[in-house]
Amino acid sequence: MNSILESFKSNPVHDLNHIIPLDFKTANNLPDSHKWTDHPIVDPFTVGSVPIIDLSDPNAISLIRHACEKWGVFQVTNHGIPLNLLKQVELQTLRLFSLPADQKVSALRSPDGITGYGQPRISVFFPKMMWSEVFSMMGSPMEHATKLWPHQHDHQANFCNIMEEYQKEMKKVSEKMFKLMVESLGVSLEEVEWLKPTMSCKDPQTLLQLNSYPVCPESDTSRAMGFAPHTDSSFLTVLHQSTTTSDLQIFRDNIGWMPVHPISGALVVNVGDLMHILSNGQFNTVLHRVLVNNTHHRVSAAYFYGPPRDVKISPSINLIDHDHPPLFCPVSWKELLDIRAKHYNKALDFFRNDIVTAK
Ligand SMILES: C=C1C[C@]23C[C@@]1(O)CC[C@H]2[C@@]12CCC[C@@](C)(C(=O)O1)[C@H]2[C@@H]3C(=O)O
Numbered sequence: 465m466n467s468i469l470e471s472f473k474s475n476p477v478h479d480l481n482h483i484i485p486l487d488f489k490t491a492n493n494l495p496d497s498h499k500w501t502d503h504p505i506v507d508p509f510t511v512g513s514v515p516i517i518d519l520s521d522p523n524a525i526s527l528i529r530h531a532c533e534k535w536g537v538f539q540v541t542n543h544g545i546p547l548n549l550l551k552q553v554e555l556q557t558l559r560l561f562s563l564p565a566d567q568k569v570s571a572l573r574s575p576d577g578i579t580g581y582g583q584p585r586i587s588v589f590f591p592k593m594m595w596s597e598v599f600s601m602m603g604s605p606m607e608h609a610t611k612l613w614p615h616q617h618d619h620q621a622n623f624c625n626i627m628e629e630y631q632k633e634m635k636k637v638s639e640k641m642f643k644l645m646v647e648s649l650g651v652s653l654e655e656v657e658w659l660k661p662t663m664s665c666k667d668p669q670t671l672l673q674l675n676s677y678p679v680c681p682e683s684d685t686s687r688a689m690g691f692a693p694h695t696d697s698s699f700l701t702v703l704h705q706s707t708t709t710s711d712l713q714i715f716r717d718n719i720g721w722m723p724v725h726p727i728s729g730a731l732v733v734n735v736g737d738l739m740h741i742l743s744n745g746q747f748n749t750v751l752h753r754v755l756v757n758n759t760h761h762r763v764s765a766a767y768f769y770g771p772p773r774d775v776k777i778s779p780s781i782n783l784i785d786h787d788h789p790p791l792f793c794p795v796s797w798k799e800l801l802d803i804r805a806k807h808y809n810k811a812l813d814f815f816r817n818d819i820v821t822a823k
């Protein structure tokens with residue numbers, strides 16, 4: 465079974481120190497284990513800002529194409545997700561991460577698991593720990609909710625209902641964004657046949673991850689890292705971020721790091737590695753990171769949208785000709801994750817036709 469769950473089983477995290485987060489509530493300074501070297505911030509006013517696309521704009525498709533090519537990220541408005549649901553997700557997220565540490569640890573992600581509470585998966589690639597904690601789910605989070613709130617059945621049910629409803633809405637909006645991106649490339653939807661209603665066994669693989677960045681106790685927050693630089697491996701990621709601070713940043717070649725300022729009600733859409741492959745390198749998989757602040761507890765909800773199990777992604781035949789040979793060989797999401805588990809952000813090179821790399 466070529467699914468992303470299998471990838472986690474075959475690449476377990478051996479060191480519990482990379483799964484169990486710090487007890488942020490009791491930390492009154494930034495421990496050495498969490499001190500990173502300085503990472504300078506670029507002045508946002510000199511370099512433009514991440515495109516904002518209104519989905520009801522008649523030019524939305526060409527704006528999406530431009531944003532995916534030049535930025536690899538954009539913010540969408542008029543996406544159809546009820547604002548009240550976004551608020552509810554944010555409140556439930558704050559509530560979950562405000563629980564005592566031992567209660568959160570009772571729902572710990574297992575070393576070879578994908579769902580539950582813990583540190584970001586990429587922690588194993590860095591010598592320093594991140595100032596963050598995450599909770600991931602695929603479908604109903606009930607199994608974990610019963611551990612988080614063992615005596616509060618109402619709360620378990622509330623949490624699960626909101627998260628399930630949110631995943632349903634995210635699936636719809638991700639599918640919409642995926643179709644718009646594919647269409648904007650001039651690629652026929654026939655090619656991505658698993659989107660057809662008749663192919664119900666070919667469901668996309670998805671994951672919802674709630675991220676928490678507690679208030680940093682140090683005044684010089686530049687020594688802490690909320691989420692280390694990475695690209696997402698999915699086709700695309702739809703992110704809801706709390707509006708309190710501008711800690712999410714993207715990296716642009718020849719410019720540097722720049723912020724993705726939160727806009728109330730808007731969703732951030734990241735192009736991921738698999739979309740970079742499908743577009744034969746035309747769409748840019750965006751490198752991003754999260755800083756921390758010393759005033760607000762920041763939360764976000766990231767929905768990763770990828771192909772069904774066993775489906776191999778390769779550059780679209782519509783984008784290939786004599787002058788544009790396929791840059792990548794076919795790869796499933798699981799195969800990409802297997803290589804990322806060992807080689808992290810260098811993984812894409814392993815599937816490039818013009819680079820021979822030993823796996
Ligand atoms: C669906 C997935 C995307 C992800 C790997 C995973 O299988 C589960 C965790 C996801 C996540 C979330 C934070 C950033 C990221 C790079 C990570 O380490 O874990 C992504 C993974 C990814 O995009 O490869």
Ligand SMILES: O=C(O)CCC(=O)C(=O)O
Binds near residue numbers: 675691696705752763
């Ligand atoms: O918290 C954020 O804004 C981004 C989190 C992120 O990049 C991720 O979950 O992959």
Ligand SMILES: [Fe+2]
Binds near residue numbers: 701752
């Ligand atoms: Fe990400």
